[in-house]
Amino acid sequence: GAGVSQSPSNKVTEKGKDVELRCDPISGHTALYWYRQSLGQGLEFLIYFQGNSAPDKSGLPSDRFSAERTGGSVSTLTIQRTQQEDSAVYLCASSLMAGANTEAFFGQGTRLTVV
Amino acid sequence: KNEVEQSPQNLTAQEGEFITINCSYSVGISALHWLQQHPGGGIVSLFMLSSGKKKHGRLIATINIQEKHSSLHITASHPRDSAVYICAVNSGTYKYIFGTGTRLKVLA
Numbered sequence: 171g172a173g174v175s176q177s178p179s180n181k182v183t184e185k186g187k188d189v190e191l192r193c194d195p196i197s198g199h200t201a202l203y204w205y206r207q208s209l210g211q212g213l214e215f216l217i218y219f220q221g222n223s224a225p226d227k228s229g230l231p232s233d234r235f236s237a238e239r240t241g242g243s244v245s246t247l248t249i250q251r252t253q254q255e256d257s258a259v260y261l262c263a264s265s266l267m268a269g270a271n272t273e274a275f276f277g278q279g280t281r282l283t284v285v
Numbered sequence: 286k287n288e289v290e291q292s293p294q295n296l297t298a299q300e301g302e303f304i305t306i307n308c309s310y311s312v313g314i315s316a317l318h319w320l321q322q323h324p325g326g327g328i329v330s331l332f333m334l335s336s337g338k339k340k341h342g343r344l345i346a347t348i349n350i351q352e353k354h355s356s357l358h359i360t361a362s363h364p365r366d367s368a369v370y371i372c373a374v375n376s377g378t379y380k381y382i383f384g385t386g387t388r389l390k391v392l393a
């Protein structure tokens with residue numbers, strides 16, 4: 171596609187429910203990142219996928235969070251048993267390849283509200 | 286102390302003013318990025334810098350590697366420039382380290 175696409179754009183869920191957030195990266199981009207931006211906070215790294223390599227999950231805040239990337243393209247971030255502190259904007263980004271000097275392109279984000 | 290610090294945190298300007306947003310970092314970097322985040326959350330990459338200066342329209346970004354400092358300038362500011370501007374650095378890996386952003390409001 172023309173850009174990184176995320177869905178849904180907004181999600182309100184009840185505490186304790188599971189949610190799935192979807193990211194469609196730019197076609198051909200091998201690197202995909204998930205970030206989280208809590209209210210009033212900076213962006214926080216969650217997880218990174220690069221090609222067929224094992225993902226870097228070091229930023230996931232708890233074992234309730236998981237992500238997968240199928241076929242090296244679409245990625246899904248799953249949050250189980252959501253808590254109010256999970257409320258945030260979840261941003262996905264992709265880049266052509268891994269590396270410090272490669273520009274990342276961001277999606278519009280999914281605003282998650284846990285009530 | 287955050288590894289990436291931005292100033293000011295909030296900035297209100299009148300249309301037409303020259304605006305400067307500053308970013309200082311304490312880690313060694315391979316590249317520095319300036320991002321723009323509009324209300325609603327979407328982020329656009331404005332610049333990627335590893336040295337010197339870049340210009341795009343009314344936006345100018347500079348970086349001083351020795352001083353570990355970068356500035357984003359907006360000339361002839363306009364209300365549509367109102368957004369959060371975020372400085373992010375790559376310290377040699379794929380991970381970005383983000384500043385907390387500068388919230389800019391340009392009044393007509």
